[in-house]
Amino acid sequence: MINYPIEQIRADFPILGETVRNKPLVYLDNAASCQKPQAVIDSIVHTYSREYANIHRGVHTLSVKATDRFETAREKVRGFVNAASTKEIIFVRGATEAINLVAQSYGKSQLKAGDEIVISAMEHHANIVPWQMLCQQIGTVLKVAPMNRKGELIFEEFEQLLGENTKLVAIAHMSNALGTINPVERIVAAAHAKNIPVLLDGAQAIPHMPVDVRALDCDFYVFSGHKLYGPSGTGVLYGKQALLEAMPPYQGGGDMIRMVTFEKTQYAGLPQKFEAGTPAIAEIIGLGAAIDYVTAVGMDTIAAYEAELLDYATEQAEQIKGMNLIGQAAEKGGILSFTLDRIHPHDIGTMLDSLGIAVRAGHHCAMPVMDFYGVPATARASFAMYNTRQEIDVLMQGIKSLIEVFG
Amino acid sequence: MFEDLRDLYQEVIFDHNRNPRNFRIMENANRRVDGFNPLCGDKLTLFLKIDDHVISDASFQGSGCAISTASVSLMTEIVKGKTEQEAETLFTQFHEMTTGKTEEVNLEAIGKLAVLAGVREYPARVKCATLAWHTLDAALKNQQEAVSTE
Numbered sequence: 001m002i003n004y005p006i007e008q009i010r011a012d013f014p015i016l017g018e019t020v021r022n023k024p025l026v027y028l029d030n031a032a033s034c035q036k037p038q039a040v041i042d043s044i045v046h047t048y049s050r051e052y053a054n055i056h057r058g059v060h061t062l063s064v065k066a067t068d069r070f071e072t073a074r075e076k077v078r079g080f081v082n083a084a085s086t087k088e089i090i091f092v093r094g095a096t097e098a099i100n101l102v103a104q105s106y107g108k109s110q111l112k113a114g115d116e117i118v119i120s121a122m123e124h125h126a127n128i129v130p131w132q133m134l135c136q137q138i139g140t141v142l143k144v145a146p147m148n149r150k151g152e153l154i155f156e157e158f159e160q161l162l163g164e165n166t167k168l169v170a171i172a173h174m175s176n177a178l179g180t181i182n183p184v185e186r187i188v189a190a191a192h193a194k195n196i197p198v199l200l201d202g203a204q205a206i207p208h209m210p211v212d213v214r215a216l217d218c219d220f221y222v223f224s225g226h227k228l229y230g231p232s233g234t235g236v237l238y239g240k241q242a243l244l245e246a247m248p249p250y251q252g253g254g255d256m257i258r259m260v261t262f263e264k265t266q267y268a269g270l271p272q273k274f275e276a277g278t279p280a281i282a283e284i285i286g287l288g289a290a291i292d293y294v295t296a297v298g299m300d301t302i303a304a305y306e307a308e309l310l311d312y313a314t315e316q317a318e319q320i321k322g323m324n325l326i327g328q329a330a331e332k333g334g335i336l337s338f339t340l341d342r343i344h345p346h347d348i349g350t351m352l353d354s355l356g357i358a359v360r361a362g363h364h365c366a367m368p369v370m371d372f373y374g375v376p377a378t379a380r381a382s383f384a385m386y387n388t389r390q391e392i393d394v395l396m397q398g399i400k401s402l403i404e405v406f407g
Numbered sequence: 408m409f410e411d412l413r414d415l416y417q418e419v420i421f422d423h424n425r426n427p428r429n430f431r432i433m434e435n436a437n438r439r440v441d442g443f444n445p446l447c448g449d450k451l452t453l454f455l456k457i458d459d460h461v462i463s464d465a466s467f468q469g470s471g472c473a474i475s476t477a478s479v480s481l482m483t484e485i486v487k488g489k490t491e492q493e494a495e496t497l498f499t500q501f502h503e504m505t506t507g508k509t510e511e512v513n514l515e516a517i518g519k520l521a522v523l524a525g526v527r528e529y530p531a532r533v534k535c536a537t538l539a540w541h542t543l544d545a546a547l548k549n550q551q552e553a554v555s556t557e
Binding site: 343346347 | 408409411412415416421424425446447448449450470471472473474476529531532535
Protein backbone atom coordinates (compact mmCIF):
# COMPACT_ATOMS: atom_id res chain seq x y z
CA MET A 1 0.00 0.00 0.00
CA ILE A 2 1.22 3.45 -0.85
CA ASN A 3 1.50 6.11 1.81
CA TYR A 4 -1.73 8.04 1.43
CA PRO A 5 -3.40 10.40 3.93
CA ILE A 6 -6.80 8.74 3.62
CA GLU A 7 -8.02 9.65 7.11
CA GLN A 8 -7.24 13.32 6.57
CA ILE A 9 -8.82 13.29 3.11
CA ARG A 10 -12.02 11.69 4.38
CA ALA A 11 -12.20 14.25 7.16
CA ASP A 12 -12.02 16.98 4.51
CA PHE A 13 -15.32 15.84 2.91
CA PRO A 14 -18.10 16.58 5.42
CA ILE A 15 -20.77 14.56 3.60
CA LEU A 16 -18.78 11.35 4.14
CA GLY A 17 -19.80 11.55 7.80
CA GLU A 18 -23.49 11.34 6.90
CA THR A 19 -25.67 8.31 7.43
CA VAL A 20 -28.08 7.03 4.79
CA ARG A 21 -30.97 4.81 5.90
CA ASN A 22 -29.26 4.67 9.30
CA LYS A 23 -26.04 3.27 7.83
CA PRO A 24 -22.76 5.09 7.30
CA LEU A 25 -22.73 6.44 3.76
CA VAL A 26 -20.62 4.47 1.30
CA TYR A 27 -20.53 6.78 -1.70
CA LEU A 28 -19.61 4.90 -4.87
CA ASP A 29 -21.38 6.98 -7.48
CA ASN A 30 -18.41 9.21 -8.20
CA ALA A 31 -18.54 8.74 -11.96
CA ALA A 32 -21.89 10.54 -11.86
CA SER A 33 -20.68 13.29 -9.54
CA CYS A 34 -18.10 13.64 -6.77
CA GLN A 35 -18.55 14.99 -3.28
CA LYS A 36 -16.99 18.31 -2.26
CA PRO A 37 -14.18 19.01 0.19
CA GLN A 38 -14.68 21.65 2.88
CA ALA A 39 -12.26 23.93 1.01
CA VAL A 40 -14.66 24.12 -1.94
CA ILE A 41 -17.69 24.65 0.27
CA ASP A 42 -15.82 27.35 2.20
CA SER A 43 -14.79 29.03 -1.03
CA ILE A 44 -18.40 29.37 -2.16
CA VAL A 45 -19.49 30.63 1.25
CA HIS A 46 -16.59 33.08 1.28
CA THR A 47 -17.40 34.46 -2.17
CA TYR A 48 -21.05 35.01 -1.36
CA SER A 49 -20.39 36.35 2.14
CA ARG A 50 -17.44 38.60 1.40
CA GLU A 51 -16.48 39.08 -2.23
CA TYR A 52 -19.43 38.70 -4.55
CA ALA A 53 -20.36 40.99 -7.44
CA ASN A 54 -20.63 40.59 -11.17
CA ILE A 55 -17.37 40.31 -13.04
CA HIS A 56 -15.72 42.20 -15.90
CA ARG A 57 -18.02 45.15 -15.38
CA GLY A 58 -17.99 47.47 -12.46
CA VAL A 59 -15.18 49.73 -11.38
CA HIS A 60 -16.32 49.18 -7.83
CA THR A 61 -14.16 47.26 -5.41
CA LEU A 62 -16.23 44.11 -5.12
CA SER A 63 -16.51 43.68 -8.87
CA VAL A 64 -12.77 44.12 -9.25
CA LYS A 65 -12.18 41.57 -6.49
CA ALA A 66 -14.63 39.03 -7.93
CA THR A 67 -13.11 39.48 -11.39
CA ASP A 68 -9.66 38.91 -9.97
CA ARG A 69 -10.76 35.71 -8.18
CA PHE A 70 -12.56 34.49 -11.29
CA GLU A 71 -9.55 35.05 -13.52
CA THR A 72 -7.30 33.46 -10.89
CA ALA A 73 -9.46 30.34 -11.20
CA ARG A 74 -8.89 30.43 -14.95
CA GLU A 75 -5.15 30.55 -14.36
CA LYS A 76 -5.46 27.59 -11.96
CA VAL A 77 -7.28 25.58 -14.64
CA ARG A 78 -4.64 26.56 -17.19
CA GLY A 79 -1.88 25.34 -14.95
CA PHE A 80 -3.79 22.18 -14.01
CA VAL A 81 -4.08 21.01 -17.63
CA ASN A 82 -0.88 22.78 -18.71
CA ALA A 83 -2.46 24.90 -21.43
CA ALA A 84 -0.22 27.48 -23.08
CA SER A 85 -2.46 30.43 -22.27
CA THR A 86 -5.56 31.39 -20.29
CA LYS A 87 -7.02 32.45 -23.65
CA GLU A 88 -7.41 28.73 -24.31
CA ILE A 89 -9.54 28.12 -21.21
CA ILE A 90 -13.25 28.72 -21.80
CA PHE A 91 -15.62 28.37 -18.86
CA VAL A 92 -18.88 26.60 -19.62
CA ARG A 93 -21.56 24.76 -17.62
CA GLY A 94 -20.02 21.33 -18.06
CA ALA A 95 -18.45 18.90 -20.49
CA THR A 96 -21.79 18.54 -22.28
CA GLU A 97 -21.97 22.24 -23.03
CA ALA A 98 -18.33 22.25 -24.11
CA ILE A 99 -18.97 19.54 -26.72
CA ASN A 100 -22.10 21.31 -27.92
CA LEU A 101 -20.07 24.51 -28.23
CA VAL A 102 -17.46 22.79 -30.39
CA ALA A 103 -20.12 21.07 -32.51
CA GLN A 104 -22.10 24.23 -33.12
CA SER A 105 -19.24 26.69 -33.45
CA TYR A 106 -16.30 24.72 -34.86
CA GLY A 107 -18.45 22.08 -36.56
CA LYS A 108 -20.86 24.45 -38.26
CA SER A 109 -18.15 26.86 -39.41
CA GLN A 110 -15.40 24.43 -40.43
CA LEU A 111 -17.23 21.28 -41.58
CA LYS A 112 -19.51 20.73 -44.55
CA ALA A 113 -21.87 18.09 -45.94
CA GLY A 114 -20.12 14.78 -46.48
CA ASP A 115 -17.37 15.47 -43.93
CA GLU A 116 -16.96 12.69 -41.40
CA ILE A 117 -16.71 12.81 -37.62
CA VAL A 118 -15.23 9.76 -35.92
CA ILE A 119 -16.31 8.79 -32.40
CA SER A 120 -15.99 5.47 -30.55
CA ALA A 121 -18.45 2.76 -29.53
CA MET A 122 -18.04 3.61 -25.84
CA GLU A 123 -19.08 7.27 -25.89
CA HIS A 124 -21.38 8.94 -23.40
CA HIS A 125 -24.52 10.38 -25.00
CA ALA A 126 -22.93 13.82 -24.56
CA ASN A 127 -20.31 12.85 -27.14
CA ILE A 128 -22.83 11.32 -29.54
CA VAL A 129 -25.93 13.49 -29.64
CA PRO A 130 -24.28 16.91 -30.31
CA TRP A 131 -22.61 15.36 -33.38
CA GLN A 132 -25.84 13.75 -34.54
CA MET A 133 -27.50 17.16 -34.27
CA LEU A 134 -24.72 18.67 -36.36
CA CYS A 135 -25.13 15.88 -38.93
CA GLN A 136 -28.84 16.68 -39.21
CA GLN A 137 -28.10 20.37 -39.55
CA ILE A 138 -25.33 20.36 -42.15
CA GLY A 139 -25.10 16.83 -43.52
CA THR A 140 -21.88 15.62 -41.90
CA VAL A 141 -21.57 11.88 -41.32
CA LEU A 142 -20.93 10.15 -37.98
CA LYS A 143 -18.58 7.15 -37.98
CA VAL A 144 -18.19 4.88 -34.97
CA ALA A 145 -14.92 3.11 -34.18
CA PRO A 146 -15.70 -0.30 -32.66
CA MET A 147 -14.50 -1.88 -29.41
CA ASN A 148 -13.81 -5.46 -28.38
CA ARG A 149 -15.63 -7.46 -25.68
CA LYS A 150 -13.21 -6.25 -23.02
CA GLY A 151 -14.32 -2.72 -23.80
CA GLU A 152 -11.12 -1.65 -25.56
CA LEU A 153 -11.04 0.46 -28.68
CA ILE A 154 -9.98 -1.65 -31.69
CA PHE A 155 -7.24 0.69 -32.72
CA GLU A 156 -6.61 -0.71 -36.19
CA GLU A 157 -10.28 -0.29 -37.10
CA PHE A 158 -10.27 3.21 -35.66
CA GLU A 159 -7.28 4.04 -37.81
CA GLN A 160 -8.95 2.64 -40.90
CA LEU A 161 -11.89 4.99 -40.36
CA LEU A 162 -9.60 8.01 -40.71
CA GLY A 163 -9.97 8.92 -44.36
CA GLU A 164 -9.77 11.99 -46.52
CA ASN A 165 -13.31 12.99 -45.52
CA THR A 166 -12.59 12.72 -41.80
CA LYS A 167 -12.56 16.23 -40.38
CA LEU A 168 -12.79 15.59 -36.65
CA VAL A 169 -12.18 12.85 -34.08
CA ALA A 170 -14.14 13.12 -30.82
CA ILE A 171 -13.38 10.43 -28.27
CA ALA A 172 -13.60 9.76 -24.55
CA HIS A 173 -10.33 9.88 -22.61
CA MET A 174 -11.95 7.47 -20.16
CA SER A 175 -15.28 5.66 -20.57
CA ASN A 176 -17.91 6.42 -17.93
CA ALA A 177 -19.75 3.13 -18.44
CA LEU A 178 -16.75 0.78 -18.62
CA GLY A 179 -13.79 2.59 -17.08
CA THR A 180 -11.67 2.03 -20.19
CA ILE A 181 -8.83 4.51 -20.59
CA ASN A 182 -8.32 5.07 -24.29
CA PRO A 183 -4.84 5.28 -25.85
CA VAL A 184 -5.27 9.00 -26.46
CA GLU A 185 -1.65 9.72 -27.39
CA ARG A 186 -1.84 7.15 -30.22
CA ILE A 187 -5.28 8.42 -31.23
CA VAL A 188 -4.04 12.01 -31.48
CA ALA A 189 -0.90 10.95 -33.35
CA ALA A 190 -2.86 8.87 -35.85
CA ALA A 191 -5.37 11.66 -36.46
CA HIS A 192 -2.74 14.39 -36.69
CA ALA A 193 -0.80 12.33 -39.23
CA LYS A 194 -3.81 13.01 -41.46
CA ASN A 195 -4.30 16.61 -40.28
CA ILE A 196 -7.47 15.72 -38.39
CA PRO A 197 -8.13 17.64 -35.17
CA VAL A 198 -9.05 15.70 -32.03
CA LEU A 199 -11.47 16.50 -29.23
CA LEU A 200 -10.99 14.51 -26.04
CA ASP A 201 -13.94 14.12 -23.68
CA GLY A 202 -12.16 14.26 -20.34
CA ALA A 203 -15.25 14.26 -18.12
CA GLN A 204 -14.28 10.94 -16.53
CA ALA A 205 -10.51 11.15 -16.83
CA ILE A 206 -9.92 14.52 -15.19
CA PRO A 207 -10.32 13.51 -11.51
CA HIS A 208 -8.33 10.30 -11.90
CA MET A 209 -5.04 11.16 -13.62
CA PRO A 210 -2.73 14.03 -14.50
CA VAL A 211 -3.80 15.65 -17.78
CA ASP A 212 -1.37 17.68 -19.85
CA VAL A 213 -3.07 19.03 -22.96
CA ARG A 214 0.19 20.11 -24.54
CA ALA A 215 1.79 16.72 -24.03
CA LEU A 216 -1.37 15.06 -25.40
CA ASP A 217 -1.35 17.61 -28.22
CA CYS A 218 -5.15 17.33 -28.44
CA ASP A 219 -6.99 20.19 -30.14
CA PHE A 220 -9.89 20.33 -27.71
CA TYR A 221 -10.21 18.89 -24.20
CA VAL A 222 -13.44 19.16 -22.23
CA PHE A 223 -14.37 18.38 -18.63
CA SER A 224 -16.90 19.12 -15.89
CA GLY A 225 -16.00 20.74 -12.60
CA HIS A 226 -18.44 18.68 -10.53
CA LYS A 227 -16.57 15.46 -11.29
CA LEU A 228 -13.34 17.09 -10.10
CA TYR A 229 -14.69 17.71 -6.57
CA GLY A 230 -15.80 21.18 -7.70
CA PRO A 231 -19.25 22.77 -7.83
CA SER A 232 -21.91 21.69 -10.31
CA GLY A 233 -22.60 24.10 -13.13
CA THR A 234 -18.92 24.51 -13.98
CA GLY A 235 -17.05 23.09 -16.91
CA VAL A 236 -14.06 23.78 -19.08
CA LEU A 237 -13.40 23.81 -22.77
CA TYR A 238 -9.71 23.84 -23.62
CA GLY A 239 -8.99 24.61 -27.27
CA LYS A 240 -5.83 25.47 -29.14
CA GLN A 241 -5.76 29.21 -29.56
CA ALA A 242 -5.63 29.21 -33.37
CA LEU A 243 -8.71 26.99 -33.56
CA LEU A 244 -10.65 29.07 -31.04
CA GLU A 245 -9.68 32.30 -32.84
CA ALA A 246 -11.14 30.96 -36.08
CA MET A 247 -14.43 29.89 -34.48
CA PRO A 248 -17.51 32.13 -34.35
CA PRO A 249 -19.19 32.76 -30.98
CA TYR A 250 -21.52 30.05 -29.67
CA GLN A 251 -23.97 32.33 -27.88
CA GLY A 252 -24.49 36.07 -28.10
CA GLY A 253 -25.01 38.44 -25.21
CA GLY A 254 -23.20 40.49 -22.65
CA ASP A 255 -19.55 39.94 -21.76
CA MET A 256 -18.65 38.53 -25.18
CA ILE A 257 -18.62 41.80 -27.10
CA ARG A 258 -16.21 44.65 -27.69
CA MET A 259 -18.71 47.04 -29.17
CA VAL A 260 -22.39 46.83 -30.09
CA THR A 261 -24.49 49.03 -32.32
CA PHE A 262 -27.77 48.04 -33.93
CA GLU A 263 -25.96 47.62 -37.20
CA LYS A 264 -22.98 45.58 -36.14
CA THR A 265 -21.30 43.91 -33.18
CA GLN A 266 -17.60 43.49 -32.69
CA TYR A 267 -16.86 40.42 -30.61
CA ALA A 268 -14.53 40.29 -27.66
CA GLY A 269 -11.27 38.38 -27.90
CA LEU A 270 -10.54 35.05 -26.24
CA PRO A 271 -11.71 33.70 -23.90
CA GLN A 272 -14.62 36.15 -23.41
CA LYS A 273 -15.87 35.59 -26.98
CA PHE A 274 -17.31 32.27 -25.81
CA GLU A 275 -18.55 33.40 -22.42
CA ALA A 276 -21.80 35.26 -23.05
CA GLY A 277 -23.77 36.31 -20.00
CA THR A 278 -22.97 36.10 -16.31
CA PRO A 279 -21.16 32.83 -15.59
CA ALA A 280 -21.31 30.71 -12.45
CA ILE A 281 -18.94 33.10 -10.68
CA ALA A 282 -18.81 31.66 -7.16
CA GLU A 283 -18.83 28.12 -8.51
CA ILE A 284 -15.94 28.71 -10.89
CA ILE A 285 -13.94 30.30 -8.07
CA GLY A 286 -14.88 27.13 -6.14
CA LEU A 287 -13.52 25.02 -8.98
CA GLY A 288 -10.23 26.83 -8.47
CA ALA A 289 -10.34 25.71 -4.82
CA ALA A 290 -11.01 22.13 -5.92
CA ILE A 291 -7.97 22.25 -8.19
CA ASP A 292 -5.86 23.56 -5.30
CA TYR A 293 -7.15 20.68 -3.20
CA VAL A 294 -6.36 17.83 -5.60
CA THR A 295 -3.07 19.43 -6.60
CA ALA A 296 -1.97 19.51 -2.96
CA VAL A 297 -2.58 15.77 -2.70
CA GLY A 298 -1.10 15.23 -6.16
CA MET A 299 -2.80 13.77 -9.20
CA ASP A 300 -0.12 11.07 -9.52
CA THR A 301 -0.70 10.08 -5.91
CA ILE A 302 -4.49 9.98 -6.39
CA ALA A 303 -4.07 7.89 -9.55
CA ALA A 304 -1.82 5.39 -7.76
CA TYR A 305 -4.19 5.13 -4.78
CA GLU A 306 -7.26 4.61 -6.97
CA ALA A 307 -5.44 2.00 -9.05
CA GLU A 308 -4.91 -0.01 -5.85
CA LEU A 309 -8.59 0.37 -4.95
CA LEU A 310 -9.67 -0.82 -8.39
CA ASP A 311 -7.32 -3.82 -8.27
CA TYR A 312 -8.65 -4.77 -4.87
CA ALA A 313 -12.28 -4.36 -5.92
CA THR A 314 -11.73 -6.34 -9.13
CA GLU A 315 -10.09 -9.18 -7.19
CA GLN A 316 -13.00 -9.30 -4.76
CA ALA A 317 -15.59 -9.14 -7.52
CA GLU A 318 -14.02 -11.98 -9.46
CA GLN A 319 -14.51 -14.23 -6.44
CA ILE A 320 -18.27 -13.69 -6.31
CA LYS A 321 -20.18 -16.31 -8.25
CA GLY A 322 -22.88 -14.79 -10.42
CA MET A 323 -21.20 -11.36 -10.57
CA ASN A 324 -20.17 -10.35 -14.08
CA LEU A 325 -17.85 -7.44 -14.74
CA ILE A 326 -18.74 -5.36 -17.78
CA GLY A 327 -15.61 -3.68 -19.12
CA GLN A 328 -12.29 -5.38 -18.46
CA ALA A 329 -9.89 -3.24 -20.43
CA ALA A 330 -6.20 -3.61 -19.62
CA GLU A 331 -6.03 0.17 -19.15
CA LYS A 332 -8.81 1.06 -16.79
CA GLY A 333 -9.80 3.73 -14.27
CA GLY A 334 -11.73 3.30 -11.02
CA ILE A 335 -15.03 2.04 -12.38
CA LEU A 336 -16.61 -1.34 -11.68
CA SER A 337 -19.59 -1.86 -13.97
CA PHE A 338 -21.34 -5.15 -13.31
CA THR A 339 -24.42 -7.30 -13.60
CA LEU A 340 -25.62 -10.08 -11.31
CA ASP A 341 -27.21 -13.21 -12.73
CA ARG A 342 -31.01 -12.96 -12.63
CA ILE A 343 -31.00 -9.74 -10.61
CA HIS A 344 -31.90 -6.51 -12.33
CA PRO A 345 -29.54 -3.55 -11.74
CA HIS A 346 -32.42 -1.46 -10.41
CA ASP A 347 -33.01 -4.01 -7.67
CA ILE A 348 -29.28 -4.02 -6.94
CA GLY A 349 -29.37 -0.22 -6.63
CA THR A 350 -32.30 -0.16 -4.22
CA MET A 351 -30.98 -3.03 -2.09
CA LEU A 352 -27.50 -1.56 -1.79
CA ASP A 353 -29.04 1.81 -0.95
CA SER A 354 -30.76 0.22 2.03
CA LEU A 355 -27.25 -0.62 3.27
CA GLY A 356 -26.11 2.99 2.83
CA ILE A 357 -24.25 2.22 -0.40
CA ALA A 358 -24.75 4.62 -3.32
CA VAL A 359 -24.15 3.05 -6.73
CA ARG A 360 -25.57 3.93 -10.11
CA ALA A 361 -28.00 1.54 -11.78
CA GLY A 362 -28.99 2.16 -15.35
CA HIS A 363 -27.58 2.75 -18.79
CA HIS A 364 -25.12 5.43 -17.66
CA CYS A 365 -26.07 7.69 -20.58
CA ALA A 366 -24.38 5.15 -22.83
CA MET A 367 -27.25 3.13 -24.32
CA PRO A 368 -25.13 1.94 -27.28
CA VAL A 369 -22.68 0.40 -24.79
CA MET A 370 -25.55 -1.48 -23.12
CA ASP A 371 -26.74 -2.70 -26.53
CA PHE A 372 -23.21 -3.90 -27.33
CA TYR A 373 -23.18 -6.09 -24.23
CA GLY A 374 -26.82 -7.11 -24.69
CA VAL A 375 -27.90 -5.86 -21.26
CA PRO A 376 -30.63 -3.31 -20.49
CA ALA A 377 -28.55 -1.76 -17.76
CA THR A 378 -25.66 -2.37 -15.38
CA ALA A 379 -24.89 -1.46 -11.81
CA ARG A 380 -21.79 0.69 -11.45
CA ALA A 381 -19.56 1.33 -8.48
CA SER A 382 -17.12 4.15 -9.20
CA PHE A 383 -14.28 5.19 -6.96
CA ALA A 384 -12.83 8.52 -5.91
CA MET A 385 -9.84 9.75 -3.94
CA TYR A 386 -11.72 9.33 -0.64
CA ASN A 387 -12.92 5.74 -0.98
CA THR A 388 -11.41 2.90 1.04
CA ARG A 389 -10.89 -0.85 0.95
CA GLN A 390 -13.28 -1.13 3.88
CA GLU A 391 -15.98 0.47 1.74
CA ILE A 392 -15.29 -2.03 -1.01
CA ASP A 393 -15.67 -4.79 1.58
CA VAL A 394 -19.07 -3.35 2.56
CA LEU A 395 -20.08 -3.28 -1.10
CA MET A 396 -19.00 -6.86 -1.76
CA GLN A 397 -20.69 -8.11 1.41
CA GLY A 398 -23.87 -6.33 0.30
CA ILE A 399 -23.69 -7.93 -3.12
CA LYS A 400 -23.21 -11.40 -1.63
CA SER A 401 -26.19 -10.87 0.65
CA LEU A 402 -28.50 -9.71 -2.08
CA ILE A 403 -27.55 -12.65 -4.28
CA GLU A 404 -28.62 -14.83 -1.34
CA VAL A 405 -31.90 -12.99 -0.82
CA PHE A 406 -32.86 -13.27 -4.48
CA GLY A 407 -31.92 -16.93 -4.44
CA MET B 408 -29.61 -7.81 6.26
CA PHE B 409 -32.30 -6.08 4.18
CA GLU B 410 -34.82 -5.58 7.03
CA ASP B 411 -35.57 -2.02 5.88
CA LEU B 412 -36.74 -3.31 2.53
CA ARG B 413 -39.31 -5.81 3.75
CA ASP B 414 -42.20 -3.55 2.79
CA LEU B 415 -40.83 -3.16 -0.72
CA TYR B 416 -39.55 -6.64 -1.44
CA GLN B 417 -42.17 -8.92 -0.01
CA GLU B 418 -41.95 -12.66 -0.52
CA VAL B 419 -44.77 -12.53 -3.08
CA ILE B 420 -42.63 -10.22 -5.20
CA PHE B 421 -39.62 -12.54 -5.06
CA ASP B 422 -41.91 -15.41 -5.96
CA HIS B 423 -43.39 -13.68 -9.03
CA ASN B 424 -39.91 -12.49 -10.06
CA ARG B 425 -38.56 -16.04 -9.92
CA ASN B 426 -41.61 -17.59 -11.54
CA PRO B 427 -43.53 -15.00 -13.52
CA ARG B 428 -47.13 -16.06 -14.28
CA ASN B 429 -48.56 -15.83 -17.79
CA PHE B 430 -45.08 -15.30 -19.20
CA ARG B 431 -45.77 -16.29 -22.81
CA ILE B 432 -46.56 -14.96 -26.23
CA MET B 433 -50.29 -15.14 -26.95
CA GLU B 434 -50.86 -16.06 -30.57
CA ASN B 435 -54.57 -15.26 -30.62
CA ALA B 436 -54.35 -11.98 -28.70
CA ASN B 437 -56.45 -9.13 -30.06
CA ARG B 438 -54.56 -6.44 -28.13
CA ARG B 439 -50.81 -6.14 -28.01
CA VAL B 440 -48.94 -3.10 -26.62
CA ASP B 441 -45.27 -2.50 -25.79
CA GLY B 442 -44.28 -0.71 -22.61
CA PHE B 443 -40.88 0.84 -22.02
CA ASN B 444 -39.19 2.55 -19.10
CA PRO B 445 -36.28 4.48 -20.64
CA LEU B 446 -34.89 5.29 -17.20
CA CYS B 447 -33.94 1.70 -16.43
CA GLY B 448 -34.50 -0.08 -19.73
CA ASP B 449 -37.45 -2.19 -18.57
CA LYS B 450 -39.32 -3.51 -21.60
CA LEU B 451 -42.51 -5.51 -21.76
CA THR B 452 -45.08 -6.58 -24.28
CA LEU B 453 -48.59 -7.08 -22.97
CA PHE B 454 -51.03 -9.41 -24.75
CA LEU B 455 -54.77 -9.37 -24.08
CA LYS B 456 -57.63 -11.34 -25.49
CA ILE B 457 -60.83 -9.41 -25.05
CA ASP B 458 -64.13 -11.05 -25.89
CA ASP B 459 -67.33 -9.10 -25.50
CA HIS B 460 -65.67 -6.52 -23.17
CA VAL B 461 -64.27 -9.25 -20.93
CA ILE B 462 -60.54 -9.96 -20.64
CA SER B 463 -60.51 -13.69 -21.27
CA ASP B 464 -56.72 -14.00 -21.32
CA ALA B 465 -53.67 -11.88 -20.44
CA SER B 466 -49.96 -12.61 -20.85
CA PHE B 467 -46.65 -10.81 -21.22
CA GLN B 468 -43.08 -11.01 -22.41
CA GLY B 469 -40.12 -8.82 -21.52
CA SER B 470 -37.41 -8.11 -19.01
CA GLY B 471 -37.29 -5.87 -16.03
CA CYS B 472 -36.50 -5.53 -12.37
CA ALA B 473 -38.20 -7.62 -9.69
CA ILE B 474 -40.75 -4.91 -8.97
CA SER B 475 -41.81 -4.48 -12.58
CA THR B 476 -41.79 -8.23 -13.30
CA ALA B 477 -43.88 -8.99 -10.22
CA SER B 478 -46.21 -6.12 -11.01
CA VAL B 479 -46.98 -7.28 -14.55
CA SER B 480 -47.17 -10.93 -13.47
CA LEU B 481 -49.68 -10.12 -10.71
CA MET B 482 -51.61 -7.87 -13.06
CA THR B 483 -52.09 -10.55 -15.71
CA GLU B 484 -53.45 -12.83 -12.99
CA ILE B 485 -55.88 -10.37 -11.52
CA VAL B 486 -57.35 -8.91 -14.72
CA LYS B 487 -58.27 -12.27 -16.21
CA GLY B 488 -62.05 -12.59 -16.22
CA LYS B 489 -62.55 -8.89 -15.42
CA THR B 490 -64.53 -6.61 -17.70
CA GLU B 491 -62.71 -3.73 -19.37
CA GLN B 492 -64.49 -1.36 -17.01
CA GLU B 493 -63.39 -3.33 -13.93
CA ALA B 494 -59.81 -3.43 -15.19
CA GLU B 495 -59.84 0.35 -15.71
CA THR B 496 -61.07 0.79 -12.15
CA LEU B 497 -58.25 -1.43 -10.90
CA PHE B 498 -55.76 0.67 -12.86
CA THR B 499 -57.01 3.81 -11.14
CA GLN B 500 -56.91 2.18 -7.69
CA PHE B 501 -53.44 0.77 -8.30
CA HIS B 502 -52.16 4.10 -9.54
CA GLU B 503 -53.53 5.88 -6.49
CA MET B 504 -52.08 3.27 -4.16
CA THR B 505 -48.55 3.45 -5.63
CA THR B 506 -48.39 7.20 -5.98
CA GLY B 507 -49.81 7.70 -2.49
CA LYS B 508 -52.72 9.85 -3.62
CA THR B 509 -55.10 8.08 -1.29
CA GLU B 510 -54.15 7.35 2.28
CA GLU B 511 -56.66 4.56 2.60
CA VAL B 512 -56.21 1.76 0.12
CA ASN B 513 -59.23 -0.42 -0.45
CA LEU B 514 -57.33 -3.63 0.21
CA GLU B 515 -60.25 -5.83 -0.55
CA ALA B 516 -60.72 -4.44 -4.04
CA ILE B 517 -57.06 -4.48 -4.84
CA GLY B 518 -56.36 -7.89 -3.34
CA LYS B 519 -52.89 -9.30 -3.84
CA LEU B 520 -51.75 -6.13 -5.55
CA ALA B 521 -51.41 -4.58 -2.11
CA VAL B 522 -47.94 -6.16 -1.89
CA LEU B 523 -46.78 -3.41 -4.24
CA ALA B 524 -47.97 -0.58 -1.98
CA GLY B 525 -44.43 -0.33 -0.58
CA VAL B 526 -43.13 1.45 -3.69
CA ARG B 527 -44.81 4.65 -2.62
CA GLU B 528 -41.94 5.12 -0.16
CA TYR B 529 -39.44 4.78 -3.03
CA PRO B 530 -40.17 7.50 -5.60
CA ALA B 531 -37.41 6.19 -7.87
CA ARG B 532 -39.20 2.85 -8.11
CA VAL B 533 -42.85 3.86 -8.59
CA LYS B 534 -42.53 3.68 -12.36
CA CYS B 535 -41.26 0.11 -12.11
CA ALA B 536 -44.60 -0.88 -10.60
CA THR B 537 -46.83 1.28 -12.77
CA LEU B 538 -45.33 0.47 -16.20
CA ALA B 539 -47.45 -2.68 -16.52
CA TRP B 540 -50.62 -0.81 -15.65
CA HIS B 541 -50.00 2.09 -18.01
CA THR B 542 -49.46 -0.50 -20.72
CA LEU B 543 -52.74 -2.17 -19.75
CA ASP B 544 -54.50 1.17 -19.85
CA ALA B 545 -53.21 1.76 -23.39
CA ALA B 546 -54.29 -1.74 -24.43
CA LEU B 547 -57.78 -1.19 -23.04
CA LYS B 548 -58.01 2.07 -24.96
CA ASN B 549 -56.83 0.13 -28.00
CA GLN B 550 -53.80 2.39 -28.52
CA GLN B 551 -51.20 1.02 -30.89
CA GLU B 552 -48.11 3.04 -30.03
CA ALA B 553 -45.64 1.93 -27.38
CA VAL B 554 -46.07 3.24 -23.86
CA SER B 555 -43.21 5.08 -22.20
CA THR B 556 -43.01 6.05 -18.55
CA GLU B 557 -41.23 9.30 -19.45
